[in-house]
Amino acid sequence: MRTQIGIIGAGPAGLFLSHLLHRIGIDCVVLENRSRHDIENTIRAGVLEHWLIDLMNEMGLGERMMREGRPDTGITMQFLGQRHHLDFEELTGKKITVYAQHEVLKDLVAARLAQGGPLLFSVSNVAIADVETDKPRITFNDAEGAPQVLDCDFIVGCDGFHGPSRQAIPQSARQELDMHYPWGWLGILAEAPRSWHELVYSNHERGFALLSTRSPMTQRIYLQCDPHDSLDAWSDDRIWAEMQERFAFPGWELFEGKIFQKSIVGLRSFVCQTMQHGRLFIAGDAAHIVPPTGAKGLNLSVADVVMLSRGLDDWYKKGSKDRLDSYTETCLTRIWKYERFSWYMTTLFHRNDAETAFERRIHLADLDYVCSSKAAATALAEIYVGLPIG
Ligand code: RFL
Numbered sequence: 582m583r584t585q586i587g588i589i590g591a592g593p594a595g596l597f598l599s600h601l602l603h604r605i606g607i608d609c610v611v612l613e614n615r616s617r618h619d620i621e622n623t624i625r626a627g628v629l630e631h632w633l634i635d636l637m638n639e640m641g642l643g644e645r646m647m648r649e650g651r652p653d654t655g656i657t658m659q660f661l662g663q664r665h666h667l668d669f670e671e672l673t674g675k676k677i678t679v680y681a682q683h684e685v686l687k688d689l690v691a692a693r694l695a696q697g698g699p700l701l702f703s704v705s706n707v708a709i710a711d712v713e714t715d716k717p718r719i720t721f722n723d724a725e726g727a728p729q730v731l732d733c734d735f736i737v738g739c740d741g742f743h744g745p746s747r748q749a750i751p752q753s754a755r756q757e758l759d760m761h762y763p764w765g766w767l768g769i770l771a772e773a774p775r776s777w778h779e780l781v782y783s784n785h786e787r788g789f790a791l792l793s794t795r796s797p798m799t800q801r802i803y804l805q806c807d808p809h810d811s812l813d814a815w816s817d818d819r820i821w822a823e824m825q826e827r828f829a830f831p832g833w834e835l836f837e838g839k840i841f842q843k844s845i846v847g848l849r850s851f852v853c854q855t856m857q858h859g860r861l862f863i864a865g866d867a868a869h870i871v872p873p874t875g876a877k878g879l880n881l882s883v884a885d886v887v888m889l890s891r892g893l894d895d896w897y898k899k900g901s902k903d904r905l906d907s908y909t910e911t912c913l914t915r916i917w918k919y920e921r922f923s924w925y926m927t928t929l930f931h932r933n934d935a936e937t938a939f940e941r942r943i944h945l946a947d948l949d950y951v952c953s954s955k956a957a958a959t960a961l962a963e964i965y966v967g968l969p970i971g
């Protein structure tokens with residue numbers, strides 16, 4: 582098999598890249614090791630930045646999102662038993678949209694298959710070779726187990742944090758920086774009606790809690806927990822009792838319902854300072870991780886591949902290598918701003934047992950400052966709605 586761009590991974594980065602390339606007439610093949618059913622049913626992100634909404638609409642991919650997603654003009658911040666509305670639309674003129682990542686993926690997969698793909702699910706043994714030459718290759722086994730070779734001009738690793746692409750950059754050529762937080766998120770999906778009209782980020786002495794939504798009758802809620810907690814320790818009764826405490830607000834009711842999905846993830850920040858090596862580029866979670874408190878991971882993954890598609894366009898149309906050569910540098914400028922923001926939102930909202938009484942007071946002053954100063958609120962809102970893609 583031969584293509585111009587071999588893409589590993591059909592997450593947001595890989596699928597968006599395939600659509601961006603298709604739009605500018607560049608051939609690609611996407612290789613994914615999970616099944617279509619699996620990728621369309623993995624519960625992850627929920628918040629889309631304003632430019633991503635525009636991009637999806639521009640690409641003809643936004644029809645269901647516009648119908649089923651919820652445009653939000655801001656968020657609610659809760660601390661010391663009070664609620665404050667941060668009005669992003671008033672502060673920045675922009676909104677965000679709450680629309681689940683797996684719904685975005687369903688839309689992207691259906692549209693890609695309708696264009697004829699190729700989008701190969703359930704492949705295995707993906708390996709990258711010859712990226713230091715101008716004839717890089719991907720070897721893999723197809724869904725039937727038959728060995729295959731994909732010859733490419735370039736390979737793009739969109740295979741998430743645990744995929745093989747980043748490892749294909751020699752260790753001596755990559756610098757990896759990371760940070761682990763002593764906190765985890767217990768995430769649940771519940772069949773319950775909406776309790777509030779926008780996201781609620783609650784800083785509570787028992788721990789952070791986040792109220793989000795998936796549809797009028799499906800709610801997505803997260804609780805700060807120990808990252809090593811077992812799900813067995815979190816019965817439905819304990820989860821609802823904890824949520825009732827962390828979101829308690831006079832005269833308001835948190836509606837309960839059947840919990841049908843539970844998971845625990847640890848929080849971490851990670852950046853691979855090199856996002857390219859020879860004819861291999863990496864994008865999205867393969868290159869960087871943010872803790873989910875800023876709702877940035879998916880948005881950042883798509884921003885990477887927008888930059889990369891521009892570089893590939895210049896290469897094929899103008900024979901210019903400049904944008905491809907500066908891909909890492911261009912992306913890292915944005916990535917580090919988003920890393921800072923995600924770290925800030927995480928430390929701002931989580932309960933920190935290592936904090937001294939003095940630091941706790943500074944922490945509360947920070948929350949109060951964001952809710953009482955237009956300048957501080959605007960700084961938060963500007964990145965929350967998404968920095969311009971340029
Ligand atoms: P993905 O989504 O991990 O996709 C990688 C794909 O590559 C495949 N793969 C392979 N394929 C072939 N061969 C191999 N050897 C392969 N190894 C892996 C995988 O099966 C997979 O399909 O990476 P991508 O595309 O970079 O996208 C990243 C986003 O998924 C991630 O950053 C977000 O989900 C993060 N995130 C959020 N981001 C937001 O922008 N807004 C949010 O509101 C938000 N909330 C969240 C989140 C992540 C969370 N978790 C689970 C950590 C909330 C949570 C709880």
Ligand code: PHB
Pocket residue numbers: 625626627628780791793794801873874875876
């Ligand atoms: C979500 O709806 O899943 C969500 C919302 C906001 C975040 C993280 C996740 O910061």
